[in-house]
Amino acid sequence: MNASVKQRYFDHNATMPLAPEAQEVWMDAHRRAWYNPSALYRGSLQVSVLLDEVRERVAEYLQCVPGCIVFNSGATEGNNTFFHYVQRVFPQEGILLLSKGEHPSVYASIQSLFPGRYEWLEHDVHGRVDLEALEQRLKRGGCVSVSVLAANNESGLLQPWRELADLCKRYQVWYHCDATQWLGKLPARGLGACDFVTVSAHKLGGPKGAGFIKIPQACSLVSLLGGGQEMGHRSGTENYPGIASMVRALEIAQDHASKGTDARAKWRDAFEGALLKAIPKVEIVGRGAERLWNTSLCLMPGYDGVQWARKLDRAGFCVGVGSACSSAKETASSMLLQLGYSERVAKGAIRISSGWSTQEGDWQALLGAIQDIWVERNAHSADTSLVDIDTL
Numbered sequence: 001m002n003a004s005v006k007q008r009y010f011d012h013n014a015t016m017p018l019a020p021e022a023q024e025v026w027m028d029a030h031r032r033a034w035y036n037p038s039a040l041y042r043g044s045l046q047v048s049v050l051l052d053e054v055r056e057r058v059a060e061y062l063q064c065v066p067g068c069i070v071f072n073s074g075a076t077e078g079n080n081t082f083f084h085y086v087q088r089v090f091p092q093e094g095i096l097l098l099s100k101g102e103h104p105s106v107y108a109s110i111q112s113l114f115p116g117r118y119e120w121l122e123h124d125v126h127g128r129v130d131l132e133a134l135e136q137r138l139k140r141g142g143c144v145s146v147s148v149l150a151a152n153n154e155s156g157l158l159q160p161w162r163e164l165a166d167l168c169k170r171y172q173v174w175y176h177c178d179a180t181q182w183l184g185k186l187p188a189r190g191l192g193a194c195d196f197v198t199v200s201a202h203k204l205g206g207p208k209g210a211g212f213i214k215i216p217q218a219c220s221l222v223s224l225l226g227g228g229q230e231m232g233h234r235s236g237t238e239n240y241p242g243i244a245s246m247v248r249a250l251e252i253a254q255d256h257a258s259k260g261t262d263a264r265a266k267w268r269d270a271f272e273g274a275l276l277k278a279i280p281k282v283e284i285v286g287r288g289a290e291r292l293w294n295t296s297l298c299l300m301p302g303y304d305g306v307q308w309a310r311k312l313d314r315a316g317f318c319v320g321v322g323s324a325c326s327s328a329k330e331t332a333s334s335m336l337l338q339l340g341y342s343e344r345v346a347k348g349a350i351r352i353s354s355g356w357s358t359q360e361g362d363w364q365a366l367l368g369a370i371q372d373i374w375v376e377r378n379a380h381s382a383d384t385s386l387v388d389i390d391t392l
């Protein structure tokens with residue numbers, strides 16, 4: 001990349017930069033609150049009190065009791081933990097329901113731990129779960145849990161988690177809500193009504209390697225055995241600096257979210273509208289459905305997603321491809337395949353996701369860069385070394 005090209009970051013759903021305030025809290029905790037909170041001297045007891053305080057702050061945001069918040073390393077751990085817990089409580093029988101578009105840490109866990117014991121939920125064309133069909137399924141009985149994420153990491157599609165929490169409560173089935181993409185972008189209020197909620201700090205402006213799982217009150221998670229930290233739910237010395245930094249980032253994100261996101265959604269919508277006009281055959285996944293204000297999943301013609309991403313990188317724009325945040329970057333998104341898109345079309349996807357610092361001009365600049373790449377492609381269309389995905 002030309003070092004003089006300003007890099008604009010459009011992959012916030014993969015990870016966010018650490019918020020400066022969260023970095024300050026992290027450094028300060030390492031300077032002053034680095035003691036092991038389980039020891040008995042004053043410094044440790046102070047860290048233990050600080051840990052209780054940040055737990056209370058998270059619980060206030062979600063509207064649940066502090067004892068339901070268990071700090072861990074992030075959402076992959078949280079999702080795996082949930083399914084190991086289900087396996088411990090229901091070792092032999094009971095069906096697990098999940099939506100299409102769940103993160104791989106959800107469906108890979110289910111596939112590995114519960115072969116033959118899971119069912120996909122019905123959904124509309126965008127992937128939003130069909131609540132009536134779910135209710136019919138729950139009426140038939142035999143289900144133990146429902147896993148539906150709050151917001152999709154690739155398309156930004158929002159799921160009706162409040163209604164799902166009510167429905168699951170009525171049928172006495174656990175509702176597991178992966179809120180990783182929701183919490184840093186939309187208000188957390190009410191999430192505590194879901195039985196299990198999983199979250200990663202780095203998706204909301206906090207540090208990598210921290211997160212939490214919200215559990216029901218009468219639950220003995222025992223996700224890691226050892227010293228019995230986290231009220232016995234998860235052993236291992238607590239990462240207080242990471243946790244405190246995450247909670248500061250959460251406060252900042254929630255403050256942004258409380259001020260409204262309509263203007264930001266309009267910038268994204270204007271970008272999409274102009275893109276659809278400028279380039280034939282583009283499809284925006286979930287357009288018309290309720291989505292996160294920051295996300296645009298574009299199925300692009302001309303090149304595959306990896307080629308688009310490399311060209312945009314050279315032009316100064318970071319966008320995602322394939323399955324969000326996974327190491328298998330060259331593979332087609334499993335979410336798109338689950339929704340019925342062909343592998344050829346899915347491979348043309350680029351994932352665009354803005355952050356709180358992204359401005360209208362950044363969206364316009366991104367559009368301009370995409371148009372330039374398209375014009376250049378057409379100018380060289382006689383060049384047979386170009387892969388035209390339409391002709392594959």
Ligand code: PMP
Pocket residue numbers: 013014073074075076077103105149151152153178180181200202324325
């Ligand atoms: N769930 C969702 C919806 C995600 O977007 C991600 C990260 N892509 C995860 C879970 C896993 O998070 P982490 O990699 O931080 O463990």
